[in-house]
Structure formats: C-alpha cells, structure tokens
Amino acid sequence: METGFRKWIIVITIITSTIIELIDTTIVNVSINTMSGNLGSTLEDTAWVITSYAIANVIIIPMTSFLAQTFGRKQYYIGSILLFTAASACCGFSTNLWELVFFRFCQGIGGGALLSTSQAILFETFSVKERGLASGIFSLGIIVGPSIGPVLGGYIVDNYQWQWIFNVNIPIGLLAAFLSFIYLRDTPKPTVQKSIDWWGILLLIAGIGSLQVVLERGQTDDWFAANYIVALTAISVISLLLLVWRQLSIDNPVINLKVLKSGTLAISAIMTFVLGFGLLSALFVFPLYTQRIIGYTAFQTGTILLPGTMMAALISPFLGKMLQNGIRPQYLIICGFGLTAAFGFMMSRNNLESGDANFLLALIFRGLGAALLIVPLTALAVSDLKPADIPQGASLNNMMRQMGGSFGIALTNTYIAHREAINRTALITHVTASDAITLQRRQSFVRNFMAHGANYLHAVQQSIEALERTVVRQTFLLSYMDAFLLLAILNALCIPLVVITIKRRPVVKVGKIEIPDAH
Incomplete structure (x- = not known):
C-alpha cells in the first residue's frame, strides 16, 4: 500500500498505460482504408493489422501473472511498456503491410501485458478497504480507451499521416516507463526458480491464437467454407482441452x-x-x-x-x-x-x-x-x-x-x-x-x-x-x-x-x- 504523492503518481502512470493500450485496440479501425491505399494492399489483407494486435492481446493476458512472477513484476511491467513503445515506433516506420502486421503483433504482446499487471499494481497500491475505489479508477481506462480511439484516429487520419496513430504512443510510453522505474517498488523474483511450463505456453498460443484468428477472419472468409478455418477450429478445440487438463494436473502451471x-x-x-x-x-x-x-x-x-x-x-x-x-x-x-x-x-x-x-x-x-x-x-x-x-x-x-x-x-x-x-x-x-x-x-x-x-x-x-x-x-x-x-x-x-x-x-x-x- 502506498500513500501521498507517490500513490497518486502511480495511479496516473497506471491509468495512462491502460488507456494507451486500449486506445490501440480501436484507433486503427478508422484508418484501414488509408493504410490500404498507402501500402498498396487489399482491405482484407490490411485487416490483419487489427487481427494481429487482438491475437497477441488474448495470448499474453492470461500469462501475465506467471511472467510477472518469473521476471519480477516491476521489471516485467517496465519491459512491457518499452516493448509496446518500441513496437509503436516500428509500426510508424513500416514500409510494407507485413512489416506493419508483425510489429502490431509485438505491440499487442507488450500492450496486453499492461492491462492485468496494471490492475494488480493498482490493487496493491490501495488498501483492502479502498479496493472498490481502485476498481473505479482502473475502470476509467477500460471505459475511455476504446471509445476515444476512433475519435483520435479519425482526427489524425483527417489532418496528418496515418503513421502518427502509432507515433503518438512514443512520448507517452517513455514517460510511463520512466515514472514506473522511479516510483514503483521493486518486487523480488522467486528465490527458488520454478520450472517453466513450456507445453502450457505452447498449448495456450495454439489454442487461443487459433480461436482468435477464427473469430476475426471467419465471417470474411465464409466461416467453415474455408479449409484453414476448419483446421484452426480443430486446433483450437484440441489445444484448449489439453491446456485445461495440463494446467490442472501440474504443480507450476502457466x-x-x-x-x-x-x-x-x-x-x-x-x-x-x-x-x-x-x-x-x-x-x-x-x-x-x-x-x-x-x-x-x-x-x-x-x-x-x-x-x-x-x-x-x-x-x-x-x-x-x-x-x-x-x-x-x-x-x-x-x-x-x-x-x-x-x-x-x-x-x-x-x-x-x-x-x-x-x-x-x-x-x-x-x-x-x-x-x-x-x-x-x-x-x-x-x-x-x-x-x-x-x-x-x-x-x-x-x-x-x-x-x-x-x-x-x-x-x-x-x-x-x-x-x-x-x-x-x-x-x-x-x-x-x-x-x-x-x-x-x-x-x-x-x-x-x-x-x-x-x-x-x-x-x-x-x-x-x-x-x-x-x-x-x-x-x-x-x-x-x-x-x-x-x-x-x-x-x-x-x-x-x-x-x-x-x-x-x-x-x-x-x-x-x-x-x-x-x-
């Protein structure tokens, strides 16, 4: 639990990180047409800019607790902010569609980690009796981020180049990383290093990743009329069933x-x-x-x-x-x-x-x-x-x-x-x-x-x-x-x-x- 000035600096940092992560889930939607024209790609291919970010988000979010324990929460949190920021810069400098899709995936890995880690840090910053207030403050980012994404994206596309959709994250991310380094307290890594559940990680990536692709691309490709949708659905079902069985049967699950x-x-x-x-x-x-x-x-x-x-x-x-x-x-x-x-x-x-x-x-x-x-x-x-x-x-x-x-x-x-x-x-x-x-x-x-x-x-x-x-x-x-x-x-x-x-x-x-x- 924190008090005074330090407490509210942490709150501002956490909310800022949450908002920029969630803004990026919707800010790109309004610029797909512009990106498609500038990069010389079809609208269907350009939609992977949105899909790749969503896939990375849902893969990394359930793993954040395990990764924070493995690397230390402060280190993992700052590393995620820096990854998100660096990937944002690379998105802005991308010269072709598939470069952009790759860096959007990296941005989603960094951004997805911010969401749950931010919530855990915020709950520890407040006392147990103040947890309701902490929930209210954390919810600001969840409510504001997705809603102002289209506004900000529309304004940038109408008045500037589409690359600024990503470039605006750079100063905000660097400031959030600096404040986190100064004000977040160190969390020690485990003295006894636990074995890493590599099979669990692999099954999680295969199951959740395949499911997300099916959901994102199913309607575009007429669902089960597309062979790859059928294959990914089977992979998703089998992987998720094996994941649940494994996570409930081992000592150190991911x-x-x-x-x-x-x-x-x-x-x-x-x-x-x-x-x-x-x-x-x-x-x-x-x-x-x-x-x-x-x-x-x-x-x-x-x-x-x-x-x-x-x-x-x-x-x-x-x-x-x-x-x-x-x-x-x-x-x-x-x-x-x-x-x-x-x-x-x-x-x-x-x-x-x-x-x-x-x-x-x-x-x-x-x-x-x-x-x-x-x-x-x-x-x-x-x-x-x-x-x-x-x-x-x-x-x-x-x-x-x-x-x-x-x-x-x-x-x-x-x-x-x-x-x-x-x-x-x-x-x-x-x-x-x-x-x-x-x-x-x-x-x-x-x-x-x-x-x-x-x-x-x-x-x-x-x-x-x-x-x-x-x-x-x-x-x-x-x-x-x-x-x-x-x-x-x-x-x-x-x-x-x-x-x-x-x-x-x-x-x-x-x-x-x-x-x-x-x-």
Whole structure:
C-alpha cells in the first residue's frame, strides 16, 4: 500500500498505460482504408493489422501473472511498456503491410501485458478497504480507451499521416516507463526458480491464437467454407482441452485455473464475457450504422460517443466509493445491464432520418451502463481471492472481457450478414412492376433525372439503379436495428443471472438487535 504523492503518481502512470493500450485496440479501425491505399494492399489483407494486435492481446493476458512472477513484476511491467513503445515506433516506420502486421503483433504482446499487471499494481497500491475505489479508477481506462480511439484516429487520419496513430504512443510510453522505474517498488523474483511450463505456453498460443484468428477472419472468409478455418477450429478445440487438463494436473502451471474454484470469480468471469460482448459489439455496430446509413465521418462518429464516455468516466470513481462504503456490487451490475439493454432498445427504433438528437440519450445510457458494469465486476472478480491469487484472477477476468469482445464482433457481424439476406428478400418481394408504390417511386425518379438533363431511356436505367440503392440502404438499416435489438435482449437476459448471485447477508446479533454483517 502506498500513500501521498507517490500513490497518486502511480495511479496516473497506471491509468495512462491502460488507456494507451486500449486506445490501440480501436484507433486503427478508422484508418484501414488509408493504410490500404498507402501500402498498396487489399482491405482484407490490411485487416490483419487489427487481427494481429487482438491475437497477441488474448495470448499474453492470461500469462501475465506467471511472467510477472518469473521476471519480477516491476521489471516485467517496465519491459512491457518499452516493448509496446518500441513496437509503436516500428509500426510508424513500416514500409510494407507485413512489416506493419508483425510489429502490431509485438505491440499487442507488450500492450496486453499492461492491462492485468496494471490492475494488480493498482490493487496493491490501495488498501483492502479502498479496493472498490481502485476498481473505479482502473475502470476509467477500460471505459475511455476504446471509445476515444476512433475519435483520435479519425482526427489524425483527417489532418496528418496515418503513421502518427502509432507515433503518438512514443512520448507517452517513455514517460510511463520512466515514472514506473522511479516510483514503483521493486518486487523480488522467486528465490527458488520454478520450472517453466513450456507445453502450457505452447498449448495456450495454439489454442487461443487459433480461436482468435477464427473469430476475426471467419465471417470474411465464409466461416467453415474455408479449409484453414476448419483446421484452426480443430486446433483450437484440441489445444484448449489439453491446456485445461495440463494446467490442472501440474504443480507450476502457466495459468493457475484453480483460482476459478472461487464461485464469485467464475460468475464474474461469465458476466465479464457478456460485458465484453456487448461493449465492443456496440462500438462495432454503431459506427457502421452512422457512417453507412446516416453519412457521418469517422471523426463525427467518435465525437458523438464522447458525452456518454465522459459521463461514465466521471461517475466511475464515485461508483468505487459506493462499493467501498458497502453497497452490493450486484445492485450496480443489475442497473448496468438494464441501462445497456435500454441503449439497445432505443437504438433499434431509429431510422434513416435519425441524428445526434436521437442518439445522445441512448449513448449516455450506454456509457453509464458500461461504468455500472465494469467497476463492480472488476472489484467482484477478485473480492474472494487471496492477495497472491489476485494477479491471476485479474488476468483471467481481463481475458474473458477481451474474448467476449472478439466473440461479440464475430457473431454480431455474422448475425448482420444473416439478417441482410432475410431483410433484402422481404423488401424485394414488394418491389415489383405491379406494385403501385414502386411504380410511383420509379416515375418520380424518372422525372427527376430527366429534369437534370437525362434522356428517357437513360432516366429509366438510373431509376432502376436508384431503387436498388434504396433497397440496399433499407436492408442495412433493418439489419443494424436487428443487431441493436439482439444486444438489448442479451443484456436484459443477464439480469436474472445477477439476481441469483445476491445472497442474503449473515446476521450478527448484538444483544436483542440483529445487524446485517457488512462482509
């Protein structure tokens, strides 16, 4: 536990490191088109810039507790910051796509390590009674990072070269490494060197890495129609089953799965998976809707997300204080799932004419819901663990959030594609030569095109193309609305799961008075 100036310098350093790591999960998304043109690659190939970072993240996150114990947490943390910073610089200097993909993978290895290690350091910086406040502060990075990534990325792409998306990390990373070196206390490495579970590491890389590739690339390559997706799915299933068996049967596992004996951690991990599913799926669907349908730029889309994000950031420390003062985490989580469901229901009622005024309240609900989920789940996950088990518990919980996001984006993308086929079929059954409304719309298009100089035959051809664009736009709209509704239903269904975890507090008798035990 730290106090005074040193304590808050550590807090600032930890939050800064967390934010820059999570910003990099979304900042690249808005610059894919620009990168593709500058590097002379296809959009499908350029998407590996995003995929490689995500794969590295989910591989390294569950290993962070083991690696921190092996190398010493301070040394491992500073090394991870420096790796992240150096890889960022190399990304900015890359001259071809596959160089960039490789350095993004290295950046993900360094960045993924920051997330769980930061949480463990922050929990040790505060006393046990202040752990709720620590969760609130740590949640700032989780909430702010992914949301401001598109804003920052859009601004940089619109005003500077895309390389600055990576170069901005360099001074921040160097400052964070310097402050960590000065203010973090040394953590001794084990006096007895434990044997390294190389088979566990190999199975983890094969299982989680293959699964992440399947999730990231499945929809693009038509899932199991692609032979490599089938092969990677088999590798993932076999490797993960062997990994679980090995980790439970050896003395020095790379991932201590025995911490999942804590029912609180196990249930929190499930809810954190759902949180990641909803949080990143919403950040996936909303930009698609606003940019494809409403016509927003990437920067405008990011800007409209900011009020809800800032609201969430403002209340996070207060939520931490509420937990510290004894409020049950489950009550906050129920409110969080309720507000997130409300966001989905409200967004599912939008149309082609919707704008900022229609989105603002829904996005504020989304931001508040995210804070009400992230803060208590972060605290609840490790609440029953021994201090020595907290780093491993935090790592598993963070991995579940990342995996939830990966599953969420993959399944939401697939669901949208499925709904597009259904919605298009439903729409075009009404667009026929005998339909009065269709004929009226087509004649209106013909008159408009002829008024702008087209001859009759050309105007008829243009009217058919205009009808097709209208059908496509309506198809996308209905599909995105279906996706928002799906997210709303999934979040609403989580509320009963949370309710059953609320156990009646034991009662302590003081004389004739019964007082609920605060613990």
